[in-house]
Amino acid sequence: MARRNEQLIVSTLTDLGGFRSAQELHQHLRAAGRAVGLATVYRVLADLERDGGVETSTRQGETLYCACRTGHHHHLVCVMCGTSRDLEVDEIERWVAAVAAESGFRAVSHTIEVRGVCASCPAPSR
Amino acid sequence: MARRNEQLIVSTLTDLGGFRSAQELHQHLRAAGRAVGLATVYRVLADLERDGGVETSTRQGETLYCACRTGHHHHLVCVMCGTSRDLEVDEIERWVAAVAAESGFRAVSHTIEVRGVCASCPAPSR
């Protein structure tokens, strides 16, 4: 099951930190001299997503992946550099559970993402 | 500035309710006998998004649009039929503001989406 390049890809994603696109990962791997194909990057990421090894997000039509092994949580993401910091907030989880119960919805899941410009990035040019 | 078909497209989106893709809107318009082009649908939606006339979300690679004029809020979306109900929760807004302040991030925005299967849809087949 474990693809041959899984390790390599996961560690690259971990090293980069935060949310990265498949294309971005591919470029970094290439730059590092590891000639992995873009298709393989996508294949590994798909496996990881299915198995819960990465969290995904979306930015303007492209899927972003983040190496997370800390279970369910949310992120504060820098839109400039992609860095992310984890947010774990029971308060929010409780609120979601309450909303779900009250609404009659089943199989409820949620996405929470806070985006901004981190302290070490220049202000967005706009 | 207002595109000729803006009204038509907005009302279709409003009638359908919830989050819909550009393609979905286009099909409905066609079915209703209004021969608007897909490109126009995208163009109008892009304008609306820029001007805050619609909220956007993403599902598996495609962008979804929802007609909203109620200012900032979040949604509880049915993954089966696309229906959405508004959630307005000061609790969450306060939390986001606090996180932003404490983190040193600037220009902070956030996305919160709660997904599930609504009471009138069959359970997801999985």
Place this chain on the structure above:
DNA sequence: ATTCTTGCAAACTATTTGCAGAACA
């Protein structure tokens, strides 16, 4: 007549897939 908008088709971008060969057991 001039300006703005539209539809079509071609162009793009991100992602997926078919397939022959390489890597591994």
Place this chain on the structure above:
DNA sequence: TGTTCTGCAAATAGTTTGCAAGAAT
């Protein structure tokens, strides 16, 4: 040797754009 994994290139799917023609003023 048989199976799995990979890279490449071709195929997809959603979205954007160039452009000539149509609608509005």
